[in-house]
Amino acid sequence: MIELTPDKALRRSPLYRRHLQLNAQFEQLGEALVVGAYSDTGMEPRLAISLGLADLSCLPRTGFKGPGAPDWAATQGVEIPSAPNTALAQADGSMVAKLSHQELLIVSGMQGDSGLVDNLNQQIPGTGVYSLPRADSHSWLAVTGLLAAEMFSKICAIDLRTHKFAQGQVAQTSIAKINGIIVRQDLGTTPCFHIFSDIASTEFLWDCLLDAMEEHQGVAIGVAAIRSLDATE
Amino acid sequence: MKLLTCPLNGQRNISEFTYGGEYHPMPDPETASPRQWAEYVFFHDNEAGVVIEWWCHTASSFWFLAERNTITDRVIRTFEASEIFQNRIDFAEPTNGEKK
Amino acid sequence: MQRLPSPYGLLIDRERQIKFSFENKSYQGFAGDSIASALAANNQWLLSRSFKYHRPRGALTMAGQDANTMVQLPSNPNALADKEPLSPGLEVMGQNYSGSLKTDRGALLGLFSRFLPVGFYYKAFFKPRGMWEKWAPLIRKKAGLGVINQQLEPDYYDKQYKFYDVVVVGAGPSGMQAALTAAVDGCEVLLVDENPILGGSLNYSRLDAKGSMAREVRDLLVHDIEANSNITCMTNATVNAWFADNWLPIICQKRLYKVRARQTILCTGALEQQAVFHNNDLPGVMMSSAAQRLIHLYAIRPGKTAVVVTGNDDGYANALDLADAGVEVAAIVDLRDKPRSSPLVRAAKKRGITIKAGYAVYAAQKRGNHLAGVEIRKILSQGICDSQAEKIRCDTVCMAIGYTPTYQLACQAGGQLSYSDKSAMFTLNNLPDGLQIAGSVDSYWELSNCLEEGARAAIIATNALGFTQTDIPEPTAREKHSPNHSWPIFAHPNGKEFVDYDEDLTIADIVNATRDGYEHIQLVKRYSTCGMGPSQGRHSALAAARLVAAATNRTVAETGVTTARPPFAPEHLGHSAGRSFYPARRSNMHYRHIEAGAQMLQAGAWYRPAFYGQATDRDRCIDNEVNNVRNNVGLVDVSTLGGLEVRGPDAAEFLNRFYTFGFVKQPVGRARYALLTNEAGVIIDDGVACRFSEQHYYVTATTGGVDRVYQTMLKWNAQWRLDVDIANVTAAYCGVNIAGPRARQVLARVCTDIDLGAEAFPYMGVRQGTVAGIPARVIRVGFVGELGYEVHVPQQYGEALWDALMEAGGEENIQPFGIEAQRLLRLEKGHIIIGQDTDAMSHPMEVQMGWAVSHKKPFFVGGRTIAELEMKSPTRRLVGFVVNAKNAPIPLESHLVLDGAQMTGRVTSCNHSPTLGKPIGLAYVQPHCAEPGSQIKIKSSGGVMVTADIVTLPFYDSKTLRQEL
Known part of the structure; x- marks a missing residue:
């Protein structure tokens, strides 16, 4: 049996101490050690429909920038979103967000399947394409649930209500006074907002989010809940 | 709070932006007189009227320009820097191998 | 407790009694009562003592718009008793008195009021020098307001953003109609009102002789609003300012909403004004609207016998309401010579109410702390009365002499306030795009006009937003009759005709300010403090402007008006403090420092270890850390250092232009010091540029400077358009510096794929490889002046790297060192810290860094200026x-x-x-x-x-x- 202790791995989520405090149960997802669930009551999938917060920082992701980046990524089989600040789900479950005419953020699917990300990272980028260490520069948190936008309105000045902020829309903005990228990519029928922001501020943001969620009885959720939402149609 | 429209990210609160000063074309550093250079670096017109300003959308680090009326504080339009800076800028080798 | 029967008492719930105390005496009220209404129901009218002369004061507006009702609550000083809802067990005290509220020794000051002229403090206490310091504590004690309870438990205040297409401020008839008209398909409307229920004046005023119309219209509008899902209503909420582009801070309970409206419609109504006469501040003297609020909202009879002083028909409506409620109306004192014959006037006559046309209430008399009667006189000319007086016994005076638009938000939005001589009223114009006003704030008084104007404002808004493409109706024709009387001001030989209740300012004070040379209303305000109290001129601006104009022989328009600044109403500090964010950045190794006993400090947002050990043992700890680096080997977390990737064919050219040094000929595998100046030649940052390949530099920058350096790089390249990519990877890398004579042997234990030999990897060399199995960038810099290596690894490996190096150095007794030791070590080497050893003027030659400036390149930022400076x-x-x-x-x-x-x-x-x-x-x-x-x-x-x-x-x-x- 693999020892699932986050404090022994080479790569350690900036939040692993927070997870340990919350009695998280860890599981191996691809090469990453992630929180499966925080409690064994089986309530998390249901709570996540209302308001949940998950740490996906250990899941694979990468980024490319430069005048040649979109064309090069397209030749690697990436379906490129048409406009800046939009995101597109890829066939294999991963997601690509276009942050400007010259910049892409590529993140793995909820199964931790890193096929596309690994493949891109192993290629030698073409002329005018520069890789970005997105797995280390940015943390990855996901806020799920019908009350997510209401909660966000306490810490972010962008109107994220689902009829104003469409599926696949991207906002680069300030969240709790730190810069971040918000991508709406729903899990099944449940609204889901992915936040990519300064990895050094991860604990700060995590605490801010949980504090803002308290009013709505939001809770931390593991990937098991994320996967169960993702599976619903 | 004022709103400003970033050409890349759309309309946002002004608190999302960093002010980058008024745009003034740089005189040729090789040939400008000391007076011209000093005026470029240190003197500001503080003009009452329409000025062009640099603004940066902080979260995306995107620089752009804005035409703003300093009397009414109305932003007339914002546009990408490439509208003014269309070509690569190069500087000549200094004459005599040393700068003045 | 005495109450009128239902349906009087719109706000109270007679089923729910509430016990509370005032001045340590127990009282009962109903749920829905304000403190003031519950006290009034118990015949307790005295609420406070005035600011300067400690005069007895009672409710003036019953709408929370004046300072007369300020009381002390256990958790909260200066609470407005006519606004603050009653809660069970609430302990209310009066404030600003010595002795008791009923017999305040401070009231003796009133006897000396002629020795306290306007500008008194300026004149009396500033000479000789130093006198003010002696007097100030005494005066502040006399002129203080409530007391802050410093023992309070902290409370949770929150903030929230909201977004609406249209925000309507004020839920009176115009506002309700505007909201309904704006709530077309898809248009999201917020209707805000500071009162507990929708309706505005329709809840308490009387529009017709019969007295039923207001409530009927209200019920219809409220019904439609409640049925409309596009309208959100927020009651008990104050729009406390207007900021640029319709940014509205709305305070509701313990939350500050930051609302962005695409269009704003102000239906803020108008504030009723007082008549200015001798003793017009006695408890029992109130606005006619206050009396109507007492009757209709709280089922309270304002008194037994009332005199209505009026200059419009609203006074007649008021008299009818009083009579209906069982108050004996002794007289309607109409300032007008000839009241027009309107249905309300006719109805009052029909009721047999005495009407004294062309008369003024000239003075009020008191018994105890309450009004006992008035003296009325015939008006001869503006403000001048006959010497013949007629006395009427009464315990209530209702004042209905006119209004001032609730102009504050409109003025903050850039609207201009001007005075119309014809209507004797302030009016608003020059409003910005995206902002409409409707109703009595725009000087429409008749219900049908207000509804029409509300709808019109909404159509302008929805057209602008693209929801409708309707023809905008013509503005409603201006009404013929103004409710404002042009001069309801009557000077009295004994003074005490209050213009400003908050500051105890009388006619003479305002006039004397102009005599002292302050003729502009802005100067009068500052000199006399008129309008500077808690009610911010709501009831003093109009009378003061008229007095200044008359005293200086100008029109009101010529005297100017004061500026209305946010906030509209006082706000709790909690609302500003509320949910605040103090970003904190932590390196991946953060908890290893804590575990090692580090004293952490915050540099910018970053947490950094200052030193390791007890705070009481600071100097010794730091010295030990320094000595261990000089003689052995130490490890410091440098993750906070900035890191920038500069890549592409023009990478070297870019750095050559950006930093002072030359970089084009820098060999691959080498690092070079990088000093940054701005265009003024002033040093603004420094770092090291590591060339990992022809087209790839990794440049470090200072912890505090990197974000600005990155932005500045992008700004320059937006102009130069070089073929280069610049990325800020500061957070993406964690780093340590392992330094000291034994650094190499420690590092060698965990770094086997880089030849660390002195010649193979010389000083200022850079290499890529692995350290403890972690992909790493290794830079040999003289950070602290010893043999040392900086090891940078992807962020999430940081803690593992720290663990590996501490373990590898166990035999050498490797010790961590903090930022204090690092600074000391660097000072010993004479390294400067940008921003500490440099200031906004420092250029390279001044700080002995001319060596870091290349003179052999075509251009660099700051180059020309430095060249000029070098010649001086x-x-x-x-x-x-x-x-x-x-x-x-x-x-x-x-x-x-x-x-x-x-x-x-x-x-x-x-x-x-x-x-x-x-x-x-x-x-x-x-x-x-x-x-x-x-x-x-x-x-x-x-x-x-x-x-x-x-x-x-x-x-x-x-x-x-x-x-x-």
């Missing part, structure tokens, strides 16, 4: 100094360098060097004192003059051999 003789230089005198107090940052009495420089850094065993430091000095061997005098702590010797830098290892081992 320098005015100061940064030099190193040591203090050799034993027991001299160590100079500190910013201590002055003196030449005789003349300041000639200052210390920028200084500390006791454990390596040299004496204080060392850096200071700016005059060029002629800058040579090693010179001496300077520093004025140190306690004014002690310390002699310091200028020495050659660096202080330690002068040939800089140790870092090149």
